[in-house]
Amino acid sequence: MSTIEEKIKKELIQRFGDAYKAFGLSKLMGHIIALLLFSPEPLSLDEITKQLGRSKGPISQIVRRLRDKHLIRKAWMPNDNRKDYYEVEPEIFEHAFRNNLELIKNNTRIAKQLKEKIKSSKSENLKPISQRMIEMEKFYLLMEDYYNDFLLSWAKERSKLFS
Amino acid sequence: MSTIEEKIKKELIQRFGDAYKAFGLSKLMGHIIALLLFSPEPLSLDEITKQLGRSKGPISQIVRRLRDKHLIRKAWMPNDNRKDYYEVEPEIFEHAFRNNLELIKNNTRIAKQLKEKIKSSKSENLKPISQRMIEMEKFYLLMEDYYNDFLLSWAKERSKLFS
DNA sequence: TTTATCGTTTGAAATATTTCAAACGAAGAT
DNA sequence: ATCTTCGTTTGAAATATTTCAAACGATAAA
Structure with a gap:
């Protein structure tokens, strides 16, 4: 070499x-x-x-x-x-991306679960953090959408690249 | 408590x-x-x-x-x-996201730089890896686009949330 | 069947990271 | 001006992670 x-x-x-x-x-x-x-x-x-x-x-x-x-x-x-x-793997970047998506989904899960627990606790003191968890869930749900859209878009882009 | x-x-x-x-x-x-x-x-x-x-x-x-x-x-x-x-920070999730975007940009940079170096080396052996770097750069550039779109979209969603 | 080589496992050594306690300079309180 | 209390820095101790060398079971080669 x-x-x-x-x-x-x-x-x-x-x-x-x-x-x-x-x-x-x-x-x-x-x-x-x-x-x-x-x-x-x-x-x-x-x-x-x-x-x-x-x-x-x-x-x-x-x-x-x-x-x-x-x-x-x-x-x-x-x-x-x-x-x-x-x-x-031929689609290594996509797979790396999907691994990252799993982390995002986990964040969504955390927000959702905490949100539910706070709700069922019926505690007035937890109102602010409840609001935060709602925001957090929305944030990461929207992010999941964009991640999925990206994957579709990349599939097209990539097929162009290899033709 | x-x-x-x-x-x-x-x-x-x-x-x-x-x-x-x-x-x-x-x-x-x-x-x-x-x-x-x-x-x-x-x-x-x-x-x-x-x-x-x-x-x-x-x-x-x-x-x-x-x-x-x-x-x-x-x-x-x-x-x-x-x-x-x-x-x-009020916009903590967005800031966390932006920190992540920096990592993505760094990946784009790596691909671009290596691509250039391979190009200027004029080595035939490096053709396959050159192809990979081109793919990698495209991948992360597209990802940057989606990240930026997401930020815009989230700004709207969030303002709805707080009105 | 025996031998050799492969990939994995494992406990110990080396290294990196996290954590603490103490010392320090800066700045508000007396 | 002096005394506290704050946040930061620092070197050492504790912990976690990475790495290695050796042993092992599995499987191909002889």
Whole structure:
């Protein structure tokens, strides 16, 4: 690999690590995603391990979590029946977005549940916070709408991109 | 405070702590926000300290960060010139959302910058990742649009709510 | 069947983060 | 002017998280 390519790879790994951390995820997650994005071919656990200079333990665990989040998937490799090979999901950004949507839905849930509990408590003192919970629920419900609209819109945009 | 009110306060604090952590922020941040949301009156640092059972150090630091993020603000208290009193920003949810928008913008920036670097490297090997960066930039640019539309829409919805 | 290699699990070590207690400077109260 | 009390800062202690190395079970290769 040329020096310039090497440099770009390093920067990609670095920036994705920071970005993932900023979203409250493991930095190593970002590193693995970046590495797989960069690689034209799927990579085995050993290759990821070697390229990132980490040991097998954490790589194995984080790869599982990335799979659970639908950000990467196993790739079938005809030449090698032993190792598992991984690649990024084709719709990785959409999946990342959907994971975020789950957090939003959780906020909606919190607001709704607290709102109900306050209501059934019939306490006058809780009037202000009740008002806040109503506002919060409305906010995140509207947000869910926009998230869903975005997904529809992106599906169109993306299909244009790949035609 | 009645038992039921106490219980609701505790639950609010608990859930907000978890939610903040899920977004990659400090759990204590969520606790303070919940406490201030719950309280009809602004609270002093000492009161926050006492109610959350923590010492002054971390409370002071986190309160500063919350202020930087525009999630809380100082409230003027005519009876007490000594202490600082805090309350949640009236538009706290919108501000939290804007903080998130900054993360999105950062993702757009990453994609754009890497895209440019790959382009100027003129490397054929980097074609696939270049394609990915183009897709990524489009994705997050579209997302920015939706975020901005949402803000406009929420402004309307909120003004309806408070009329 | 035996051997070798894979991915996972696990307990310990290293690291990062959170929390506290004490010290400090600033500013209102006396 | 002196005394309190406030919020902040800071270094150490406690806690949480990340990371590693070794052991293990499973499965392909010999």
